[in-house]
Amino acid sequence: MSSLRYESQVRPPLVDGKKSYHDVTEDIIRPIEAAPTRAWWIGFIISLGLLTFGIISVTHEVIYGVGQWNLNRTIGWGWDITNFVWWVGIGHAGTLISAILLLFRQQWRTGVNRAAEAMTIFAVMCAGQFPIWHMGRVWMAFFVMPYPNTRGPLWPNFNSPLLWDVFAISTYFTVSLLFWYTGLLPDLATVRDRAKLKWRKAFYGVASFGWTGSAKHWQRHEALSLVLAGLSTPLVLSVHTIVSFDFATSVIPGWHTTIFPPYFVAGAIFSGFAMVQTLLLVTRKVLKLEEYITMEHIEIMNKVIVLTGSIVGVAYLTELFISWYGQNKFENWAFMQNRVNIFSPYGWSYYLMMGCNVLSPQIFWFKKMRRNLTVTFFMSVIVNVGMWFERFVIIVTSIYRDYLPSSWSTYYAPSIWEVGFYMGTFGLFFTCYFLFSKFFPVIAVAEIRHILKKAGSSYKENMGDIEKESVEEFAHEYAHAH
Amino acid sequence: MAIKKFVVGYFEEEDALFNAVKKVRSAGYKIHDVYTPMPIHGLDQAMGLRDTSLHTAGFIYGITGTTTALSGIGWIFNADWPLNFGGKSHFSLPAWIPITFELTVLFSAVGMVLTFCYLCQLAPFVRKHHFNLRSTDDQFTMVIECTEKSNETEIQGFLGSLGAKGLNVQNAETGWWLGTYDKDKTPFEHKGTALA
Numbered sequence: 001m002s003s004l005r006y007e008s009q010v011r012p013p014l015v016d017g018k019k020s021y022h023d024v025t026e027d028i029i030r031p032i033e034a035a036p037t038r039a040w041w042i043g044f045i046i047s048l049g050l051l052t053f054g055i056i057s058v059t060h061e062v063i064y065g066v067g068q069w070n071l072n073r074t075i076g077w078g079w080d081i082t083n084f085v086w087w088v089g090i091g092h093a094g095t096l097i098s099a100i101l102l103l104f105r106q107q108w109r110t111g112v113n114r115a116a117e118a119m120t121i122f123a124v125m126c127a128g129q130f131p132i133w134h135m136g137r138v139w140m141a142f143f144v145m146p147y148p149n150t151r152g153p154l155w156p157n158f159n160s161p162l163l164w165d166v167f168a169i170s171t172y173f174t175v176s177l178l179f180w181y182t183g184l185l186p187d188l189a190t191v192r193d194r195a196k197l198k199w200r201k202a203f204y205g206v207a208s209f210g211w212t213g214s215a216k217h218w219q220r221h222e223a224l225s226l227v228l229a230g231l232s233t234p235l236v237l238s239v240h241t242i243v244s245f246d247f248a249t250s251v252i253p254g255w256h257t258t259i260f261p262p263y264f265v266a267g268a269i270f271s272g273f274a275m276v277q278t279l280l281l282v283t284r285k286v287l288k289l290e291e292y293i294t295m296e297h298i299e300i301m302n303k304v305i306v307l308t309g310s311i312v313g314v315a316y317l318t319e320l321f322i323s324w325y326g327q328n329k330f331e332n333w334a335f336m337q338n339r340v341n342i343f344s345p346y347g348w349s350y351y352l353m354m355g356c357n358v359l360s361p362q363i364f365w366f367k368k369m370r371r372n373l374t375v376t377f378f379m380s381v382i383v384n385v386g387m388w389f390e391r392f393v394i395i396v397t398s399i400y401r402d403y404l405p406s407s408w409s410t411y412y413a414p415s416i417w418e419v420g421f422y423m424g425t426f427g428l429f430f431t432c433y434f435l436f437s438k439f440f441p442v443i444a445v446a447e448i449r450h451i452l453k454k455a456g457s458s459y460k461e462n463m464g465d466i467e468k469e470s471v472e473e474f475a476h477e478y479a480h481a482h
Numbered sequence: 483m484a485i486k487k488f489v490v491g492y493f494e495e496e497d498a499l500f501n502a503v504k505k506v507r508s509a510g511y512k513i514h515d516v517y518t519p520m521p522i523h524g525l526d527q528a529m530g531l532r533d534t535s536l537h538t539a540g541f542i543y544g545i546t547g548t549t550t551a552l553s554g555i556g557w558i559f560n561a562d563w564p565l566n567f568g569g570k571s572h573f574s575l576p577a578w579i580p581i582t583f584e585l586t587v588l589f590s591a592v593g594m595v596l597t598f599c600y601l602c603q604l605a606p607f608v609r610k611h612h613f614n615l616r617s618t619d620d621q622f623t624m625v626i627e628c629t630e631k632s633n634e635t636e637i638q639g640f641l642g643s644l645g646a647k648g649l650n651v652q653n654a655e656t657g658w659w660l661g662t663y664d665k666d667k668t669p670f671e672h673k674g675t676a677l678a
Contacts, residue, residue, distance in 0.1 A: 021519060021620035146554070155563060158555045159577040167584040175591040182595060185604065186618065190519070193615040209604035213617050215529055217602045218521040223536045224598045231540075231587045242580050449520040449620075453496075 013457035014108055017291040021449050024292075028443045029191055031287045033200075036438055039286065047430035054424010057417045058133055066136045069418035074409040075400055079418045080130045082391040086271070087127035087425065088169065088243055089264075089387060092236055093272025094120025095176055098183075099232035102225070107455055108300055110447040111293050114187075115283060116276045117180040118440070122432040123275070124173045126425035131165070133421070161245040168242040175235055179228045182221070185211045186446040240268040247394065254334035254398030257322075263315035267387060270308035270357070273301050274383035279433065281377050283442055292443050295371050302370040305383065309361035312390075316358060330403070338397040345411055346397045349389050356386020485655050487628040488514055489637040490613045491646030492621040496522055499622040502644040503528045506626065511637060514627040514656070517617035536601075540594040547589025551582040603657075611654040621647075 019027070036044075061068050071078050094116040101109040132141055144166045146156055156163050189211035192204035211217070244264035247255035277298065284293040323335035339350040360382050363369045370376070400409040414422075436442070493499040499516070503525070506513060513529060526533075559565065560572045567574075599605055617623040624646070626637050638649045 025519075025619045146558070155558045157565070157567075158559065158581055159567060159574055161580075164580040164584075167581045171584040171588040175587060178591055178595045182598065186520075190618040193612065193618045205609070206606045209599065209606060210608035210610045211604060211618075212515075212610055212612060213517040213519060214602075215516045215518065215522075215525050216531055216534075217604075218518065219526040219531060220534045220536050220598055220602060222521050222523075223534045224594055227537055227540045227594060228591055231544075231591055234583070235587050238580070238583060245580070446520040 011455070012294075012296050014111060014294065014296060014455040015292060015448060015452055016294055016457050018457055019291070019452065021452065024448050024452065025190060025194070025445060027289065028292070028441050028445050028448070029194060031437070032191055032439060032441065033194070037286075040434060040438060044431065044434040047427050047434055050423050050427025051431050052424075052427070053420050054422075054427050057420030057424055058129075060417050061133060061421065062138060066134060068415060069421075070413060070415045072409060072412070074402060074407050075396060075412045077395050077399070078412060079392075079414045079422060080134045082388065082395050083422050083425065084127050084130035084134075085243055085264075085391040085395075086384075086388050087123050087130070087429075089240065089268035089271045089391075090275045090384070091120045091123035091127060091172075091176075091272065092240060092265075092268035093276045094118070094123075095172075095179070095232050095236040096269055096272065097276070098179060099229040099236060102229040103233060107451050108297055110444055110451050111297050112276060112280060112301070112443075113447070114180075114183070114440075114444040115280055115437075115442045116272075117176065117183070118436045118442075119275060119279055119433065120176050120272075121173065121180060122429045122436075123272075124169065124176065125432070126429050128169055128173070129421075129425055129428070131169075161242065161249050164242045165246060168239045172235060172239045175228070175232055179225075179232060182224060182228070183444060183447075184440060185209055186213065186221070187441040187444060189213065190445055191441065237265055240264045252398050252402075253328070253330040254338070254394065256331070257319055259315055259319055259322075263312065263319075266308045266311040266315065267357075267390060270305060270312055270361075271384050271387035273304050273308070274380040274387070277301055277305075277376055277380035278384070281373060281380070283437060287437070287442060289443060292448060298373070298376055299367075299370045302364045302376060302379075305379070306361050306364035309357055309383070313358035316354065333401075334398055338401055339393060346393070346400070349393050350397070353386055353389040353393050356382050357390060360386070485653050486514075487634065488613065488652050488654060489626045489628060489634050489641065489649065490623060490652055491626075491638070491641035491649045492614055492617065492623045493645060494621060494647050495645075496622060498645040499624065500525070500528055502624060502641065502646065505644055506624070506640070509640065511632055511640070512627045512629055514625040517613065517623040517625070519618055519620060519622075522622075536594060536598060539597050540590050543593030543597075544586045544590035546593075547586040548582055550589065551585040552578065555581065611652075611656065613652060613654070 015024070017023075066080075069078060069080060071080075094113070097109050097116045098113040101113075132138060135141055144156055144163065146158075156166075185208055188204050188208035192201060192208050195201040195204060241261040241264065244260035248257055248260040250256060280293055281298070284290050320335055320340070323331045326332075338344055338346065341347050342351060360379060363375065363379065396412060400412060402408070491502075493502060496518075499518075499522075503513065503516065507528075507530065516525065516529060518525070555578050556573065559574075564572045603610075613625050614621060614623040624641070626632075626641070628634050628637065628651075634651050638651070641649055
């Protein structure tokens with residue numbers, strides 16, 4: 001039996017408060033059964049307001065064209081594509097936590113994976129808005145789909161990174177959604193079986209697909225989760241790689257860089273974890289889930305942030321070095337004049353990016369800072385501001401002064417409609433997140449039950465019998481169990 | 483589907499459940515199913531369930547996706563409408579890799595989830611008999627089918643001796659159905675003595 005439960009004593013518990021299985025169910029399902037709080041309503045209405053602002057802005061853009069965003073012939077990609085890459089990046093943490101950490105058998109993921117996956121799905125939904133509405137004639141959006149059509153045998157260009165993006169983002173969204181929802185089925189069944197109200201029983205009855213918890217179903221569920229994790233792991237790396245190809249395969253100085261794929265992926269994980277921290281710090285407080293999303297979880301995520309932040313820092317310095325070492329005049333100009341020169345029109349944004357993404361996360365080398373909630377929350381916001389500026393720097397500073405000085409852009413600033421569109425995606429994101437946190441279990445209940453007897457505090461304190469077991473005996477049992 | 487008679491016992495500890503599964507099997511009773519609130523590793527082996535082939539299905543769906551992408555793009559760019567991209571080869575395999583990879587993953591994931599739902603008979607509006615509502619909360623429920631050879635009091639006594647915390651007998655249809663289902667129309671006892 002012990003091999004099923006072996007976990008090092010050195011590791012702190014992942015579930016505090018000596019919980020039983022029933023306590024876990026109670027704690028996580030209770031917020032769903034209670035009436036929404038005042039704070040929830042206020043947050044929800046603000047989000048709906050932002051969403052409305054976004055819808056108005058997009059309507060304005062559809063009627064009058066993308067010129068309404070202050071885009072011009074020199075700056076064809078401004079805030080919109082910046083926001084697209086930013087949201088896609090945020091949408092990477094969920095799958096990283098649920099897939100890659102599942103493969104690496106990281107048990108702490110169980111406390112945070114459900115909310116992180118939900119966040120991923122909503123972030124990808126927001127990201128998808130930008131390329132779609134940026135098409136201008138959005139009613140032609142179906143042209144990107146390859147199907148035998150009536151426009152002559154006109155196919156999309158399968159050699160184009162922009163089409164790769166269509167496939168990558170839509171696949172990523174679909175697979176993340178399936179992964180998330182199959183994981184939700186057992187927990188929705190828990191809500192259904194506890195429900196007293198008729199509508200709740202009916203709603204969760206439909207939503208849980210008639211899940212019973214049969215041993216055979218669990219066996220298939222485990223196999224499915226493992227294979228989906230195996231598929232999602234290269235998928236999540238491919239998505240931001242392909243997004244980086246949008247830039248890296250072009251011949252624009254500043255974009256034409258082979259380091260982009262790993263650098264974008266590290267940045268995506270960096271900003272994704274920061275967004276997870278922002279959301280979960282609030283969620284655990286409001287829903288009183290501090291015993292499930294413990295200080296331990298927060299510290300681990302801060303370690304990921306300092307690691308990926310430093311990888312991003314190395315990437316910034318590498319591309320800077322290469323732009324000098326490569327001795328290409330145009331490349332050199334893009335970096336040294338358009339970015340590093342603080343007196344150039346957008347020089348400030350380069351230093352903002354460096355400060356937020358590379359310097360400030362270094363504070364997490366200190367344990368005290370990693371375990372400080374105020375610092376963590378503040379840093380999680382700073383990191384995402386920095387990551388937004390990273391994309392802004394990459395996109396705008398590479399194109400606003402091109403080969404022909406007469407076509408150099410006058411100072412580019414977004415219009416109210418473009419800002420409104422961006423705010424609107426925040427509205428969409430938080431509207432979805434508020435609905436999710438009200439109607440779905442924000443923590444994977446079944447997975448917490450699964451680790452409870454290995455990593456729960458009540459078990460950790462009674463670990464005596466494993467200590468007595470000899471190493472050979474354990475190895476023998478372990479070999480048989482696997 | 484016929485209505486059958488079941489003895490339902492629940493346990494509060496996985497260890498007790500494991501022990502009971504082994505004992506019940508060696509005693510020769512027919513375990514209909516075990517319902518647990520979370521996956522329990524090794525329970526499928528203990529119950530003698532065959533390993534799932536869902537992985538194999540996933541692999542087949544995956545290579546279907548690979549083939550679809552490669553043959554589709556290959557046909558379009560070489561046979562249906564060969565476009566000239568700066569004089570480059572029509573058969574430009576490296577540039578097709580991203581889409582090929584994405585379709586492999588997409589086909590595999592969607593196919594596997596649909597297969598999973600089909601095998602487990604999971605879909606919206608599907609209804610099933612739930613033997614113990616707390617088996618999605620904190621109880622491990624073992625359901626043993628009554629056959630001609632076994633009688634319910636004997637099974638109940640046996641399960642009780644293995645540490646089952648609660649026991650009852652239920653007549654249930656084990657399939658799934660849509661819409662409402664009136665259990666009172668076909669009471670089990672009226673069918674005769676054979677416990678099919």
